[in-house]
Amino acid sequence: MASLIQEFEYDIFISYRQKDNKYDGWVTEFVDNLKKELEATFKEEISVYFDINPHDGLLETHDVDASLVDKLKCLVFIPIISRTYCDPKSFAWEHELKAFVEQASNDKFGLRVKLLGGNVANRVLPVRIHDLNVSDVGLFESTIGGVLRGVDFIYKSAGVNRPLRASEDHPQDNLNKTYYRDQINKVANAIEEIISSLETGQSKTGEEKAEQWEPERETGKGDKRQGLPRKAISNQKSRKWLIMMISLVMFFAGAFALYKILKGDTKSFDIAKLEKSIAVLPFINDSPDQENTYFINGIMDEILNNLQRIKEFRVLSRTSTEQYRDSNKPTIPKIAKELDVNYIVEGSGQKYGNKFVLRVQLIAANNEKHLWGESFEQEIRETSDIINLQSQIAKAIAEALKATITPEEKQLIEKKGTINLTAYDFYQRGKEEYQNYLSDISNTEALRKAEQLYKKANEYDSTFAPAYIGFANVYWQKRFYKDYFSKNFLDSVLILSDIALSFDDQSAEAHLLKGSYYIERDKPDLAILEFDKAIKYNPNYWDAYALISYQIYFFSRRNKDFVKGLEYSEKAVRLNHGKQLPQLLRILGSQYVWCAGFHEKAKYYIEEAFKLDGDTNAYRFQLAEGETAFQNYNKAIELLNKNYVRDSTDVILLDFLAYNYYMLDQSKEALEYVRKFEDRLEEASWVYYSSMKRVGYVYWQNGYKKEAVHWFDKQKEVSEKALKMGRFYSIDANYDLAAVYAFLGDKKNCYKNLKEVAKVNVCQLWLLSSIKDEPLFASIRNDEEFQQIAGEMESKYQAEHERVRKWLEEQGK
Numbered sequence: 001m002a003s004l005i006q007e008f009e010y011d012i013f014i015s016y017r018q019k020d021n022k023y024d025g026w027v028t029e030f031v032d033n034l035k036k037e038l039e040a041t042f043k044e045e046i047s048v049y050f051d052i053n054p055h056d057g058l059l060e061t062h063d064v065d066a067s068l069v070d071k072l073k074c075l076v077f078i079p080i081i082s083r084t085y086c087d088p089k090s091f092a093w094e095h096e097l098k099a100f101v102e103q104a105s106n107d108k109f110g111l112r113v114k115l116l117g118g119n120v121a122n123r124v125l126p127v128r129i130h131d132l133n134v135s136d137v138g139l140f141e142s143t144i145g146g147v148l149r150g151v152d153f154i155y156k157s158a159g160v161n162r163p164l165r166a167s168e169d170h171p172q173d174n175l176n177k178t179y180y181r182d183q184i185n186k187v188a189n190a191i192e193e194i195i196s197s198l199e200t201g202q203s204k205t206g207e208e209k210a211e212q213w214e215p216e217r218e219t220g221k222g223d224k225r226q227g228l229p230r231k232a233i234s235n236q237k238s239r240k241w242l243i244m245m246i247s248l249v250m251f252f253a254g255a256f257a258l259y260k261i262l263k264g265d266t267k268s269f270d271i272a273k274l275e276k277s278i279a280v281l282p283f284i285n286d287s288p289d290q291e292n293t294y295f296i297n298g299i300m301d302e303i304l305n306n307l308q309r310i311k312e313f314r315v316l317s318r319t320s321t322e323q324y325r326d327s328n329k330p331t332i333p334k335i336a337k338e339l340d341v342n343y344i345v346e347g348s349g350q351k352y353g354n355k356f357v358l359r360v361q362l363i364a365a366n367n368e369k370h371l372w373g374e375s376f377e378q379e380i381r382e383t384s385d386i387i388n389l390q391s392q393i394a395k396a397i398a399e400a401l402k403a404t405i406t407p408e409e410k411q412l413i414e415k416k417g418t419i420n421l422t423a424y425d426f427y428q429r430g431k432e433e434y435q436n437y438l439s440d441i442s443n444t445e446a447l448r449k450a451e452q453l454y455k456k457a458n459e460y461d462s463t464f465a466p467a468y469i470g471f472a473n474v475y476w477q478k479r480f481y482k483d484y485f486s487k488n489f490l491d492s493v494l495i496l497s498d499i500a501l502s503f504d505d506q507s508a509e510a511h512l513l514k515g516s517y518y519i520e521r522d523k524p525d526l527a528i529l530e531f532d533k534a535i536k537y538n539p540n541y542w543d544a545y546a547l548i549s550y551q552i553y554f555f556s557r558r559n560k561d562f563v564k565g566l567e568y569s570e571k572a573v574r575l576n577h578g579k580q581l582p583q584l585l586r587i588l589g590s591q592y593v594w595c596a597g598f599h600e601k602a603k604y605y606i607e608e609a610f611k612l613d614g615d616t617n618a619y620r621f622q623l624a625e626g627e628t629a630f631q632n633y634n635k636a637i638e639l640l641n642k643n644y645v646r647d648s649t650d651v652i653l654l655d656f657l658a659y660n661y662y663m664l665d666q667s668k669e670a671l672e673y674v675r676k677f678e679d680r681l682e683e684a685s686w687v688y689y690s691s692m693k694r695v696g697y698v699y700w701q702n703g704y705k706k707e708a709v710h711w712f713d714k715q716k717e718v719s720e721k722a723l724k725m726g727r728f729y730s731i732d733a734n735y736d737l738a739a740v741y742a743f744l745g746d747k748k749n750c751y752k753n754l755k756e757v758a759k760v761n762v763c764q765l766w767l768l769s770s771i772k773d774e775p776l777f778a779s780i781r782n783d784e785e786f787q788q789i790a791g792e793m794e795s796k797y798q799a800e801h802e803r804v805r806k807w808l809e810e811q812g813k
Contacts, residue, residue, distance in 0.1 A: 004044055005198060007108070009073045012191065014050040015096040016080035017087075020129065026163050027080055028052065030127070030153070030184075033166065037188040046191075049074065072100050073107075075198055076191050081128040081150070082163075086136035100124070101144055111145070115197045119333060119368055125190055126150030129163035131286055133350065137359070138375055147361070147370065151186045152178065158290065175290070177326050276401050277314040277341040280304045282325040284348035292351040297435075298428035299358060299390060300347060306394035306413045307345075308540035312403045315540045316341060319578030336365030339577045343371075345397065354380045358389070362397050372400035383424045387416055412506060412537060423461035430454040430470050437477070450474055465504035472496035472513050485721055493517050508538035516547060522726040524556040542575035550587060554595050555731060560762035562596045562800050563807045585609035586622045593626040595764040596804045597797070601813075602626050617643040621653065624660075629765045631773060633660045651680040655691050662694045665775045667701035674698045689718050690732050693740050697776055712740050735767070739776035751785060758789050763797040 003011050014031055021027040031050045038046045049071050077100040079085060079092070087093055104123050105111045113121045124144045131154060132140075141148050153164040156175040166180045283300040285293045301318060308315045316339055324335055332344050347360040361373030374396070378385055391413045398405050405413070418424050430453030436446040451474040457467035472493045483489045494517045500510040515530030531548040534541055545568040553565030569588045576584060585605045593602035606622045613619075620639045627636040637660045643653050654677040661670035674695050681688065696711030719733035738753035757767075771777070771790050780786045 003047055003073075003075060004195060005075065007073070008075055009070050010047045010049040011074060011195065012046065012048045012076050012078060013072060013074040013096070013100065014048065014078050014080070015092050015100075017082060017084050017090060017092055019084060020080060020082045020163075024165075026129065026165075029166060030080070033184050034187060037184050038191065041188045041192050042195075046195075068095065069099070069103075072096065072103055074100070075109075075123065075195055077104070077124050078187075079124065079126055081126045081130070081132065081140065081148075083130045083132065083136075086132065086139050088139070097124070098143060109198055113194050113197050115193055116200065119331070121190070121194055121197075122146050122149070123194060125187070125194070127187060128152045129154060131156070131161050131288075133286070137286075137348075147373075151183050151190065152176065153180065153183050154178070156290075161288065176328075178328060182328075274342050275314060276312055276343070276403055277316075278307060278343045278345060278397075279316045279321050279335065279339045279341045280307065280318075280345040281321050281329075281335070281347075283346075286348050286350045286357075287352065289351075294429050294432035295351045295356070295425075296349045297432060299349060299356075299386065301431070302387070302390040303345070303347075303360070303393050305538070306391055307397065308538050309412045310394070310398055310403060310405055310409050311539040313398075313401075313540065314341075314574065317540075317542050317576045317578060319580060320576055322578060332363055332368050333365055340574075341365060343401065356380065360393055362400055372396055380421065383418055383421055384416060386424070388414075415504070415506070417466060418457075418461045418464040420461040420464070423457045423459075423464050423467065426453050426457035426460065427464065427467050427470065430457060430467070434470060434473065441477075447474060447477060451478075463503045465500040465507055465510065468496045468500040468503075469507065469509045469513060472500070476513075476516075484727065485725065487725070489725070489727070490517050490520055506537045508534040508536075508541055508544070511537070512541065512544050512547070515544075519547070519551045519556075520728045522728055522730050524552055524559045528552055528559065540575055542572045545569070545575070546572040546584060546587070549591070551728070554591055554764070558759075558761060560760065560764075560800070562591070562762065562804050565591060566596070566804070566807075582609040582613045582616075583618070585612075586618060589622055590625055594629050594766050597629070597765040597801045598804065598808075599626055599630060601808070617646060617650070617653070621656070624656065628656075628660060628663075629769055631663075631769050633664050636660045648676070649680060651677060651688070654680060655688055658698065659691075659694060662698060662775060663770075663773050667698045670694075670698045671702050689722070689729050690736050692718065693736050693743075693776060696740075697743065712744065715740050735770070739774055742780050743776040745779070747780065747783075750780065751789075754786075754789055758792055760793075760796065762800045763793045765797060765801075768793050768797045 003009060014027070016027045031048065035046075035048060038048075077097070079097055084090075085092060101111060101124065109123070111123055113123055115121055122144060126140075126148055128148075128150055137148055154176055155162050155164045155168065157173050164174070164176075164178060164180050164183065168174065168180070171179065280300060280303065283296045285296040287293075287296070304315065304318060307313055320339060324330075329335065330338070336342065336344055342365055344363045344365055345360065346363065347358065349356055349358040356378055358376045358378070359373070360376075362371045363369065364371055374393075376389055378389060380386065394413050395405065395410075418427075430450045433446045433450035433453060437443050437450060440446075451471065454467050454470040454474065457464055458471070461467070475492050475496070476490065479492075480490070493513060497510045497514040497517065500507055501514070504510070511530045511534040515527045515534065518524070518527035518530060528548070531544050531552070534544040535548075538544070549565040549568035549572065552559050553561045553568065566588070569584070569591055573581065573584050573588060586609045589602040589605035589609070592598040592605065603623070603626070606619065606626075609622075610616075610619050620643050624636040624639040627633070627639065637657065640653060640657045640660065643650070644657065647653065654673045658670045658673040658677055661667070661673070677688075677691070678695060692711045692715035696708045696715065699705075699711065700708035715736055719730075719737045721727075722730045722733045734753040734756040738750050738757060741747070741750035741753065760767075768790075771793060777786065
């Protein structure tokens, strides 16, 4: 059967090693299924060359059937890449793969195809049925002159690396999470994309291939034609006119471009201004032993961290790219579009014994052009062998993107951690377990393992700063709620952070931890100093931007700055496109409405979050927050009741429903939710501190005076303890005390605390709305002193609201 395009014998050529078809006829079954898929993909008949008995095992010296040369005149060449295929002595390698590459490189289309969508593909379309070692990958890529990109049919589980079967016994156990039927479809679609591009004649990726030139010869009329193309001999005059016209067009185009440059128009050269935004995709562990995944992830993490230290870069967090760990990940351009970056870093590695091999490449996302790439094979004698390599890669990427690395950044990138290999290994294992815990906080076993591994790392090197930071993170997760009102609350975190900083005073992670400690101990000024240092040493630290925005510039008593808070929140959103992104967007929306009073702006970010995770309870809860801030309590209740139908046990939802009824002074309706909220508090074994006064009021209004007094007393106890011990909750404690004392008729203590509330530099909208509608203030609402305080708060809110409005206007938002 002929090819769809004249001059070619076949559309597809299947190349394979016969031994890969002996055991279960995998290749034969693949070809049969592919043909069926092609029938459903193409309107035309597609010709496939597949030799059921290939000349496998022939050496290079053996004769080759001359007819094979014609059969290799095909549009797409599919090698079945196995553990044995990459063998230069085999017939398939020498006389099929290499022969096709040479032949296709010189035919009318060339080896590389410019696809209709603008991307570039190789006419060699590999189908991989085994994970390969690095040397074989390198051999294959050097032969085809590009990266091994194809469709994988690999089943992987513990100790298993075999071809994916059409009917798997336990498909869910496949670590690659691939399905045979989907992979067949991918192969057919890739073939269709290549052939369609060839048929339309848009496949050239570089300069047009030169025509075949003839040697010097006589024309028969006595004149010599030296080195002219065959076609040119018959139409030389027309070609002269064509050349003249092209020259004129090029002259005027060049003159126009020069004129535009001299006039200062640089739009044509915007590529030089392209933002250096980078996503580092999860590195692939090519080791036979999946236990080495932590090691490959550790190298990826350090390369990522080094890139994040370069201020000229915008580097996304690890959580942003973890979603692409699956082998079914989208194309590079699609990933880049989803992550809003211009460059992608890919890598893979193997560790065997005390050696590892690493392959890393930098790709321009718009055209998949490889800007830099290198393979490294390293024996691990000491940690500097790993650290030097990681810093070398970061510097190479910076050089490829023409980024400037300051001396300070260079020092950070080249910083040595520990010289003890065992300590380094324990730390990397601990870090992997801690990541497992963060992915699923119910996985307390992972947290326990992380703690033990961090301790082990410090046993082998007591000066290794990252291990102290890791141990401090574990302590925070384990003890936060248990020790909230203890005298030494989180002091161990401070001690461990200080120890880490004594060995590495430029650790962004240690400064972030220390800043978080100061936040919880209600010392915002000290927290700002630490957060600023964290950002100085890692300008791409999304966690730092998010924490300082939320806990300092919006909800701290003394350091509110809504403009700076919004700037930092937006930076966090730009640096994290992972599973936290919807929540970051909702927090940004909450800051706009709950604090700054911009309802429509808030809705925009809430809707952006909705696009990512759909009609969740969090979506409606956030919308309800906006309605509550603007005193639209009935509308908020309507939204929250939709959540209640879905989940009537959510303790925060129950509290917020009670809050909105409470603000309407509808205590009878609030009672149902207050009781359920109280029950859930006991189950949850933690206290929602500001809610106690509302619970007491609702009980009082419904005639349950004993219960009411209990909760009022509890509110006073918790609030006074928070103020005395300096806890982050103390930002609300004065308000809660003022409300309770107002209801109990103790005006002296009421105004004492209310005046502390009024000392805030900036007033959030929610606080202003609460003061205006708070039922517990009913007895003093008409007092001149209360009116004066409420007026001061409103003035502070309006001033910051106007400041944010001007900032938005200046930003064109």
